[in-house]
Amino acid sequence: MKTELDIPAVAVFLFFFALVTVMGFVASKWRRPKTLASLDEWGLGGRQFGTWITWFLVGGDFYTAYTVIAVPALVYSVGAYGFFALPYTILVYPIVFMVMPKLWQVAKDNGHVTAADVVHGRYGSRLLEAAVAITGVVATMPYIALQLIGMATAVKALGFQGELPLIAAFVVLALYTYSSGLRAPALIAFVKDIMIYIAVIAAVSVIPGKLGGYAAVFDAADQAFKAKGSGSILLQPSQYVAYATLALGSALAAFMYPHTLTGIFASKSATTIRKNAVLLPAYTLMLGLLALLGYMGHAAKLKLASNNDVVPALFQTLFPSWFAGFAFAAIAIGALVPAAVMSIGAANLFTRNFWKAYVNPQVDTAGEAAVAKIASLVVKVGALLVIIYLPTQFALDLQLLGGLWILQTLPALIFGLFTRWFTAPALLVGWVVGLFGGTYLAWTDGLKPLHMLSIGSFQATVYVGLIALVANIVVAMLVNLVVPKPMVTAEAAGT
Amino acid sequence: MARHFLWLLLIPFVGLLWVPFYNFHDPVLFGFPFFYWYQLAWVPMTAFLTWLAYRTYPNED
Numbered sequence: 001m002k003t004e005l006d007i008p009a010v011a012v013f014l015f016f017f018a019l020v021t022v023m024g025f026v027a028s029k030w031r032r033p034k035t036l037a038s039l040d041e042w043g044l045g046g047r048q049f050g051t052w053i054t055w056f057l058v059g060g061d062f063y064t065a066y067t068v069i070a071v072p073a074l075v076y077s078v079g080a081y082g083f084f085a086l087p088y089t090i091l092v093y094p095i096v097f098m099v100m101p102k103l104w105q106v107a108k109d110n111g112h113v114t115a116a117d118v119v120h121g122r123y124g125s126r127l128l129e130a131a132v133a134i135t136g137v138v139a140t141m142p143y144i145a146l147q148l149i150g151m152a153t154a155v156k157a158l159g160f161q162g163e164l165p166l167i168a169a170f171v172v173l174a175l176y177t178y179s180s181g182l183r184a185p186a187l188i189a190f191v192k193d194i195m196i197y198i199a200v201i202a203a204v205s206v207i208p209g210k211l212g213g214y215a216a217v218f219d220a221a222d223q224a225f226k227a228k229g230s231g232s233i234l235l236q237p238s239q240y241v242a243y244a245t246l247a248l249g250s251a252l253a254a255f256m257y258p259h260t261l262t263g264i265f266a267s268k269s270a271t272t273i274r275k276n277a278v279l280l281p282a283y284t285l286m287l288g289l290l291a292l293l294g295y296m297g298h299a300a301k302l303k304l305a306s307n308n309d310v311v312p313a314l315f316q317t318l319f320p321s322w323f324a325g326f327a328f329a330a331i332a333i334g335a336l337v338p339a340a341v342m343s344i345g346a347a348n349l350f351t352r353n354f355w356k357a358y359v360n361p362q363v364d365t366a367g368e369a370a371v372a373k374i375a376s377l378v379v380k381v382g383a384l385l386v387i388i389y390l391p392t393q394f395a396l397d398l399q400l401l402g403g404l405w406i407l408q409t410l411p412a413l414i415f416g417l418f419t420r421w422f423t424a425p426a427l428l429v430g431w432v433v434g435l436f437g438g439t440y441l442a443w444t445d446g447l448k449p450l451h452m453l454s455i456g457s458f459q460a461t462v463y464v465g466l467i468a469l470v471a472n473i474v475v476a477m478l479v480n481l482v483v484p485k486p487m488v489t490a491e492a493a494g495t
Numbered sequence: 496m497a498r499h500f501l502w503l504l505l506i507p508f509v510g511l512l513w514v515p516f517y518n519f520h521d522p523v524l525f526g527f528p529f530f531y532w533y534q535l536a537w538v539p540m541t542a543f544l545t546w547l548a549y550r551t552y553p554n555e556d
Contacts, residue, residue, distance in 0.1 A: 050556070080518075086534050087511040090541050094504035097545055214526030233520075234530055240514040248512060271555040278549055281542045288535050 005159040009325030016329035020188045024176030027183040038365035039113050042181030043348045044266045051275045058263040059283045060189030065150030065335035073307040075294030079231040087247035089284040092254045097277035101270035102417045115413050116353040122416040125424035131431050132409045133353035136258045139406040140346045142398035144383035151335035154328040157312035174380045177340045178373050185340035192337050195330035204289040211299040220299035242450050245463035253407040258345025347375035397447045404465040408434035425483050430476030438468025500548045507541040
């Protein structure tokens with residue numbers, strides 16, 4: 001990796017960064033409502049995003065900058081196992097298709113803004129609402145921090161030193177999110193996604209040509225793994241269950257996060273969501289090809305200080321520097337969109353399920369928007385401090401646990417859409433068991449996402465989040481058998 | 496309403512979660528080992544199956 005400042009690259013980078021900054025502030029006037037001073041407008045963009053806006057927004061929000069850096073890095077370091085991101089991001093859409101139109105309808109009919117709102121409306125339980133809200137906020141914080149890591153990798157590749165550029169970028173982001181709400185990332189997502197598509201399509205069509213074709217790329221990776229003595233371009237039989245459970249568990253968790261749900265709730269109709277379940281896999285195709293950049297790193301014989309440098313180093317080595325600058329701008333802007341939506345999702349949770357629930361139940365719509373705007377700033381500053389003062393590994397570990405935690409909110413949020421059988425106390429006990437049991441397992445395994453299960457002579461390595469989810473559901477069902485049935489809330493009676 | 500189309504959405508889960516189906520090097524397509532092109536091929540196939548299910552719902556837009 002070069003370390004001196006690369007002038008053409010920096011110029012292209014700054015141009016695009018300035019462009020999206022202007023767009024972020026102008027966004028408050030986009031599809032202008034009478035007032036932005038309500039959570040429906042600031043936090044959900046007016047619940048009016050049609051098919052294309054939703055496609056760009058959810059695509060920009062779900063396939064984050066960190067994904068662009070980390071998936072190829074994992075494939076570079078371990079091979080086929082890192083490819084689980086592909087089945088994960090394929091299977092997520094049938095799940096979205098089955099579940100999210102129903103969830104959207106409930107939220108729309110009752111004016112819910114967050115997952116915890118939905119749970120409270122359904123079960124009338126403040127405790128269960130708090131459990132879902134706290135899980136959402138805590139799981140999102142490290143996710144925002146990871147976006148900063150993605151952005152930092154791109155900024156460092158341009159030759160900038162120190163943390164000042166990162167802080168500057170984040171302050172700008174915080175300000176336009178504050179003033180425009182969800183409209184800012186929705187508008188910027190158009191630029192971000194088109195830039196990422198251009199960068200990835202250029203990479204997967206140009207780089208293999210320079211390295212002797214895809215067959216040569218796979219061969220080079222195979223040789224490199226054999227020489228290293230670890231990793232492989234095919235899975236070991238012992239990895240089968242880990243691969244499948246990681247894919248399934250991640251797919252189930254993906255749309256439980258506040259930022260992905262915000263994209264869902266902001267849609268105009270159930271049809272918009274169903275159509276997107278058909279159209280969003282285009283991003284998955286891109287991700288699958290992007291993952292192969294990890295192998296191209298081996299074929300190009302890169303010498304890397306860190307696996308995360310594989311994507312920036314490929315662009316720097318094989319493209320003219322102005323295009324490398326374009327790709328790094330795409331990654332950095334790619335961090336802004338999810339970071340903005342995540343902070344809005346967390347701010348909505350704080351406002352609805354803490355401020356309105358406990359501090360000021362009489363807060364009006366304008367008051368809600370004011371609280372949420374401040375909360376979005378606090379969340380971003382928190383993530384920034386984590387990245388600056390704590391080791392990077394801390395954010396990575398927390399992000400890993402975050403996936404496990406958010407998955408434990410699935411029964412409370414989703415089961416009620418399909419059945420009236422479950423009760424709040426049962427779901428709450430299930431959540432406690434899944435969350436703390438899963439965390440304990442991951443902790444004792446040295447913060448690894450996989451746990452070795454032995455049942456009789458059968459042994460398999462399974463994703464911890466999925467083990468915890470199964471325990472969560474089983475416990476909820478058992479408790480449900482013994483607790484008395486409560487009254488049905490008006491909202492539950494409607495289904 | 497032909498909601499039995501929803502069962503189609505289970506097919507990708509079977510095709511992708513049973514790893515022994517596809518953990519092979521051969522046949523190679525355009526330089527891609529089977530493991531890779533098989534999984535990539537599930538992207539358009541899943542989108543197509545989802546579209547079949549999508550068509551059974553009324554358009555609310």
